[in-house]
Amino acid sequence: MKKYHISRHHRFITIGLNFEKADAETRGRFALSQAAIDELLEQAREEGIDGLLVCSTCNRTELHGFAASPEHLIRLLCTHSHGTEEVFESIGYVYENTEAIAHLFRVGSGLDSQILGDFEIISQLKKSFIASKAAGIANPFLERLLNAVIQASKRVKNETRISSGATSVAFAAVQYLMARVPDIGNKRILLFGLGKIGRNTCENLVKHTGHSRITLINRTLQNAESIGGRFDLLVRPLDALQEEVGRSDVIIVATGSPTPTLTPEQFGGTAESEQAEVRKRWILDLSIPMNVDPAISDIDGVTRVHLDQLSQITDQTILERRKDIPKAEAIIEEVKAEFGAWLESRRFAPVIKALNQKLKHLRDEEIDFQSRKFSDFHHEQAEAVADRIIHKITRQFANHLKDDGSDTDESLEWIRKVFQLESDNS
Template sequence: MAFLALGINHKTASVAVRERVAFTPEQLVEALQQLCTLTSSREAAILSTCNRSELYIEQDLLEVEQVLRWLADYHQLSLDELRACAYVHQDDGAVRHMMRVASGLDSMVLGEPQIFGQLKSAYAVAREAGTIGPLLGRLFQATFSTAKQVRTDTAIGENPVSVAFAAVSLAKQIFSDLHRSQALLIGAGETISLVARHLHDQGVKRIVVANRTLERASQLAEQFGAHAVLLSEIPNELVNSDIVISSTASQLPILGKGAVERALKLRKHKPIFMVDIAVPRDIEPEVGELDDIYLYSVDDLHEVIEENLKSRQGAAQLAEDLVLVGAEEFMLRLRELAAVDVLKSYRQQAERLRDDELAKAQRLLANGSAAEEVLLQLARGLTNKLLHAPSVQLKKMSAAGRLDALAMAQELFALNEGADKNSQ
């Protein structure tokens, strides 16, 4: 049994690399099944967000290179390119890493809560794919429990600090009065929902939500008195939009340079503030070359986020301590479960020996043998059979100089305790 956490994130890879390693929701089930078929992974889950793509794996033996090669092949990257930005955590290190991720301690925004829901979704998809087994299943449950404790017992998530909040904070720096601005939000997922909430709280009255499906856009728009449109209507909405924030799961850019140029002409070059939170990117990078366009990517938000993190730093150490305790407790329970399996096998073996000796005793009694003699023979036979295998193994270990095994046997059978009692 070995746990492995392998991936890339915002600390190790640029957004250009992260978007190439990202998994779309439609790819996940197939990718998980392929991962378990083409590698020695027995159980697996994949977490893929705008800031990270990570594999959580349980294997008999650690096969890091094999998994790296699969990930590189799947996304058509060179192995050297992937190895340059990938990180690997093993066993208890993998457990701690997963718990840190769930608690928001490894996020670009310290303590951000969205990652917890994203990890739950990763678990649900892996269950659907049939790649979650008893060991990884236990790890996920322990991770969720630890992350909940971090949220409950620390102040790490109290202040509204997130990528969405950072985007709105940056808009406030560019537009002195957000009340007069119109915002165009592209997408209708959790991040855009948070953006809409922050914009609404800042007094933005005119919000347009553009999405691939009008129903999903309408559901979000209703919450904030916004207007819902399809993605095809974005060029028309750009003309009146001062703020554009996009976060979809599209594999191709949604907003190109030509559409933005046309909108700027109709706006008489009134500036537009744009934030592309998506990975892969929704807005062509060339859009940022246009005059009167202020285009920011996820990575550009880092400085804004740093300013908003100070209130959470004090809670981070306590959260780290809770993660450490959670990881240690999980590994302890896992080792105890391993002992349970050994004890179960040993008990089954002992019960077979008992039944054999009992059957012999019953036959002797049926043939008229004296009960006292039968009981003595039963006790002697059972004792000899129970001690036979341990005796043979201990002699072999002693002959091989395995003094550590002999000392362990003393402890296992509590022989020192028996000697102490006899001396009293």
Template structure:
């Protein structure tokens, strides 16, 4: 069994591909249980707007890839060129980099660490974490904390939420006359709400499937709330729309926006879709009076303070490399423990067999020194029998490798 990471992220695939393999957080536990039924002994799934990654202990990464395609109902050829697969040491390093923010679209952003912790908590509650992944992520979070504490990797970074508001300001200028709609009530929308609240817009409305959750967020920002089902009749009221839900299907369709624009008499609408899969149908972006942006479109706005963070990233990578080396050594030790135990058990079976023979010889009256001689010769012959046999049967490179191995194991002279 090896440690694997199989995934797709913002550097390997556009949003149109990423949304095909995004996991619904409400069904993540069931996905993990399903994966565990496919010859995977440990598993955790990290799914955000920028990445879908599976960390697993398995015999072959193909098992994980085949399951990923089957689970999402897509053909391998659609995602094959966008996939990355990391094994053992590379998988360890990748986990450390992701948690530390070195692999994020926003270099050093802190949100990914919380998302990763939630993913591991879900796996733990589901029962899909074993000794290996549990140890890996304990170390991962420890390394991330050290990196963020001892370097400036998170300094001057601008979040997706902040980038969305800055973009709105670049189009509308002062937002004090703008009416804002927030679709969803999760962490991303809450971050957006905090940023936009400080701009004092004319009004803020939270639309959510659960009115209670919507009202709770609305209360924090001194806004109002409505159900998502009300948007068809209310969308025209809003100048700025920010959406981030866990819906597997679009919430805002082309027809809904066209209807809203007619009522608005073609006054422009600014829309940011921070969800993966997307909440707003991409065709909406083709309308002349709509400014529609996705998470991929925001990448150019998140470069502020990048130079300082890149310097910090070099320092952070050195720290990560050190911890990767240590953890890899622990991992290798764990993988050879079963082999060492099997070797010791094998030797013990020889000892017991020959000891019983020796005891019989003693009972038959043989002298103890003669019994010891017979016993020691028998053990010596048994211990060298299999290595000798393997060496005699080996040919070419295998013979050369076995010879070197035996000389390394035993202090043999040429």
């Protein structure tokens, strides 16, 4: 793998944890709310971090940025979450420079998702960059890198079968219900929480089950009414939650709260143990941190499922997608190489600029000398010819520096010495 020059002063570092080694409870402790992200970005800027992207989803929490050491970023993460550095050391990962860039490409292209081909992360990365820019801690490198990742993601989505069909936690939830809940079309379903995952789950429920007996509850009633109106579904206010919990056979929770929003107490006096037949119910928790109290599993007849369990469901569609992983990886390598070429050109651009200025200074001196020497000297023609020569010379040097076979450091130093250019400290 080609090594790219990143920065003379800081390394480009990724630190994070994801579903592979951190369970839902642990990921919940390291999860960051938007308010926490804003505070983290502000502290990072004050501490001299040069460019930072913070992404916290149900599957991962990651920081991507320029710092003197990974420990700096890890400390920032732990300061603004409920995680500790000791726990991070046991389940977290650190990538630097080329490896950090490669990791972000895989994440953004759906190859590092909990469910292969889930591209929800791209919208999260875009949102993260907007937050960084608002905080004054987004630099041209991060912007160019994110644009390259978005380009790779689009190509993987359009040119491979990695994302064929629906592939997301929301879709997996609906697939789970269709496969395991008898007579799903006649069950009462409650969907609590209508953020992005909740909206997607609602759409998948209607699309794949044809179900209309779905009740929507959301903290913001207006959002629930908008979605309910779109699909002709029943909408109830938040204070009707306990009533709907008692009525529902299937409850899907996607509230995104830092604490449980569904607890045993909300089931009231509906314990089924005294009845002749225990009523079966299914509760799906699509949130990080977990928004369904684990104690609910102790209620008779209740099956509680978290998104980590949903992601383990593998069907034939996923197996087919895996066949296209090499094709997706080839696309990523192609776009990554283009980004690497830009990065290298950014490295030698100051030298080429300085060379251009030096040659123009020599041009001005020579034109001034010749204009005093010849009475019929044509100033504009001489300048036009000289400019074309300068352009050709600088282009030749730039092409040489772009050549993979050249030693860029040695060439840059040679140009500086020969043309007596000022040392580049960028």
